Amino acid sequence: MIEVKENSEPRERALLVGIEFKRNDRWEIEDLLAELSQLAATAGLEVVGMNISRRSKPHPATYIGTGKAREIADRCRQDGVSLLIFNGDLSPAQTRNLQDVSGVRVLDRTELILEIFVQRARTREARLQIELAQLQYLLPRLTGAWTHLSRQKGGVKGTRDAGEKQIEIDRRKTRTRIQHLNKEIAKVRRHREAQRKQRRRAGIPLVSIIGYTNSGKSTLLNTLTAAAAPTEDKLFATLDPIIRKAVLPSGRAVLFSDTVGFIRQLPHHLIDAFRATLEEVGEADLLLEVLDLSHRMVWERKRSVEVVLKELSADEKPMVVVLNKIDLVEDEFLLGEARGRIDGGVPISALRKTGLEDLLKALDEKLAGLRRSHRLLIPQNRPDLVARLHRDGRVVKIDYHKKDVYVEVMIEDRFLEDARQYLLDG
Ligand SMILES: Nc1nc2c(ncn2[C@@H]2O[C@H](COP(=O)(O)OP(=O)(O)OP(=O)(O)O)[C@@H](O)[C@H]2O)c(=O)[nH]1
Ligand SMILES: [Mg+2]
Known part of the structure; x- marks a missing residue:
């Protein structure tokens, strides 16, 4: 686990590493590394720089290639870097080799996101889910460690057996723990299901606020319902779902739920792990999608949100889209373009509380039509x-x-x- 230090203490120094592949979507390597950098900052790390190289495909043993790995090892020594963070998923063997060459700890994007989730989870359910995700990520890696041991100590039969035995024990322990966690999560889930049934009986429609991480979902929830949901200029500020009641101008009562933010390539383990949390999305009568219109990659982010919605089988649900953070958008053309792209998109500033009347009206009309x-x-x-x-x-x-x-x-x-x-x- 990454150590989070108080402001006065020096934070762990990290170097970001990315490869620019030939790609066919519009995400540029700079955008990807900027996001990785924000993730690192959220995890409490100090980013000392980025290293970008070009390749047609990852090097099987070292991802970036052996020469490049050595060059980065030198930089780690010069700049006092103690952590390398790779944009992309590394195989267990690549992680190990990179650690050997550089002499520092190596994380890939999935592991970094998992770290953040570990640091930020507050409720028991979120904690259970994250531990499960981590163990599921670890299990195949234990197999990886076994290959490593057997290769290194191959000459000495006895040592290898001992290594195999230890790994077997570790794997068994991990599996038992996974089983236990699954049971605990099932229990919590039953409780939530009961709560949900009660809500259904009360007949109040559920509006689920969704969107890319940091788009302003919690801010909007607060603005709409005077809920004290924590908001922060960090990725994944929200991990635990919050549900609050509000009354629309028509007098109709609604429940708003705020959930974990989406991110491009949300690691599969996490989608699985958070399925229970994200079930609110599946249960929703209406989705309220928040777009951060001030972000350069707003449309690519929207695309990523659509991918996750599909995974959750919620992509066909009725939806109202808000174009948020318009207070930061000076270019009239951008707003015009967005309104052209999104039929009925409502421009708002969740922070400055503008455009809310139009939004409430849009929600009222949409709900009346369901x-x-x-x-x-x-x-x-x-x-x-x-x-x-x-x-x-x-x-x-x-x-x-x-x-x-x-x-x-x-x-x-x-x-x-x-x-x-x-x-x-x-
Ligand atoms: N200028 C401006 N900033 C906003 C607006 N809405 C939200 N923000 C800021 O954007 C940042 C993220 O807001 P949150 O509400 O925490 O975003 P979120 O979507 O809940 O993020 P996660 O929970 O991390 O997924 C905060 O610093 C907010 O103050 C807005 O309308 N205008
Ligand atoms: Mg939030």
Whole structure:
């Protein structure tokens, strides 16, 4: 684990290393390393520089090539660097070889993100999920360590056996722990599921705020609901989901949820690990996507968000998009372009609290146009209302009592009309 030091103490010095491959998307190596640099800063590291080289593909043993690895080793000694961070995923063998040549610790992008998650997780659920992600990442690496040992100590049969035995023990321990964590997470999940059911019964629509990390999701939640969600100019400021209630101008109550930010190539282990947290997204009636319009790579970031949404099978959900941080956008052309690209995109500043009226109106209209589940108790003398629910919605359940009719129906809000007074839910 990276040690986080107080401001006065020197922080661990890191050098970023990246390869510029021939690529077909618009992310430039400078953008990628700028993001890596922000991740490193979030992890509490001091970035002393970046080393970029060009290759057609990674070198199998050392990723950047042996000559380059030596050059970087020299730089580590000169600049007092104690950590190398690679933009990209390293194989266990590459990590080991790079560590051998440079004499310093080596992390890849996935490991750096995992480190941040370890540092920032607050709730028990988040902690469990992260430990699981780390162990899942570690398990194949234990196999890697085994190859390493058997190669090094190959000449001495007894030592190799001892090495194999130790690795076997480690792997078994790791597997047992993974099983245990899975059980614990299942327990926490059942609890959340119960909470969710209660919410569904209350009939309040859930609006899930999503977007790239640092786009302003928590700031927007705070602005909309006066919730005290922590916001920071850091990547992954939020790890634990927060849900807050608010009332829209129409009088409709809604729940807003703020979740972990998305990032390009969100490591698979983390998507899996955070599936439970991100389930809020899957449960949502409506997604509220926050774009940081002041960021140069806003459209590439949006693309990455779409990829993660697809992974979560939430890419078809109804959505309202906000063009955030317009207070930082001086170029009128950029705003015009964004409005052209995103039909109904609402320009706002979550921080300066501008454009919020338009946003609330857009949410109200969108929600009114969605079919949602409602429960009603309608008097026997209003068969016309029951007939209308049949006509405009999908009746899921109907029970005739002595004096009234109990109906469960999936229907758009605007069709409720006179039946609204007989709603059992908010
Ligand atoms: N200028 C300006 N800054 C904003 C605006 N909205 C958010 N920010 C700033 O952007 C930074 C990130 O905001 P957060 O709300 O923490 O972003 P987030 O999307 O929740 O980020 P993660 O939880 O890390 O994924 C903070 O420094 C905010 O003050 C805005 O409208 N204008
Ligand atoms: Mg946040």
